[in-house]
Amino acid sequence: QQQVKQSPQSLIVQKGGISIINCAYENTAFDYFPWYQQFPGKGPALLIAIRPDVSEKKEGRFTISFNKSAKQFSLHIMDSQPGDSATYFCAASITGGYQKVTFGTGTKLQVIP
Amino acid sequence: DTEVTQTPKHLVMGMTNKKSLKCEQHMGHRAMYWYKQKAKKPPELMFVYSYEKLSINESVPSRFSPECPNSSLLNLHLHALQPEDSALYLCASSQGTGTNEQFFGPGTRLTVL
Numbered sequence: 336q337q338q339v340k341q342s343p344q345s346l347i348v349q350k351g352g353i354s355i356i357n358c359a360y361e362n363t364a365f366d367y368f369p370w371y372q373q374f375p376g377k378g379p380a381l382l383i384a385i386r387p388d389v390s391e392k393k394e395g396r397f398t399i400s401f402n403k404s405a406k407q408f409s410l411h412i413m414d415s416q417p418g419d420s421a422t423y424f425c426a427a428s429i430t431g432g433y434q435k436v437t438f439g440t441g442t443k444l445q446v447i448p
Numbered sequence: 449d450t451e452v453t454q455t456p457k458h459l460v461m462g463m464t465n466k467k468s469l470k471c472e473q474h475m476g477h478r479a480m481y482w483y484k485q486k487a488k489k490p491p492e493l494m495f496v497y498s499y500e501k502l503s504i505n506e507s508v509p510s511r512f513s514p515e516c517p518n519s520s521l522l523n524l525h526l527h528a529l530q531p532e533d534s535a536l537y538l539c540a541s542s543q544g545t546g547t548n549e550q551f552f553g554p555g556t557r558l559t560v561l
């Protein structure tokens with residue numbers, strides 16, 4: 336019940352295209368859903384996050400769509416650029432307590448010119 | 449300063465060595481974390497310190513010993529490690545309870561020979 340399932344495992348998108356990564360969770364107690372971006376040899380960096388009272392959040396080219404009833408959320412990267420090539424992790428946590436973050440399995444995105 | 453720093457960047461050690469990893473943050477965060485990340489996998493939580501007290505130990509072997517000397521510093525003492533302990537060790541911090549955003553450091557790449 337603590338798992339966050341993420342797909343696809345890898346994704347190749349042409350420059351200018353839309354990258355879409357999907358995640359699903361089971362634990363309805365989760366109330367914070369961040370996406371992390373990780374470049375090789377670096378630590379994960381928070382990209383964008385959403386709470387379940389909002390169905391969509393947009394920051395620049397990055398948009399999270401959230402479907403509370405389906406227990407699913409997704410990351411859309413518009414106008415994908417080669418610099419977006421990285422591994423993306425969705426995650427979920429419960430506010431308060433010790434904020435244990437449950438990560439998805441990761442998606443390796445490659446944006447080709 | 450919104451940075452978590454970690455030293456060293458790389459560490460190679462033998463199975464009989466004793467070494468330490470260091471993490472520092474000056475954001476006034478009261479929660480600090482150690483994660484272990486294997487290649488192509490998400491970070492796995494090891495320890496959580498909240499207000500300088502150990503709050504979570506995710507059943508980590510005793511050859512890993514965390515220490516939080518003060519609110520800005522987090523150490524991970526290593527002793528008698530195994531080759532399978534080779535991984536990227538990530539430190540993170542967050543403001544504390546009530547806020548979920550975790551800031552990650554760049555990690556220490558550990559190789560155990």
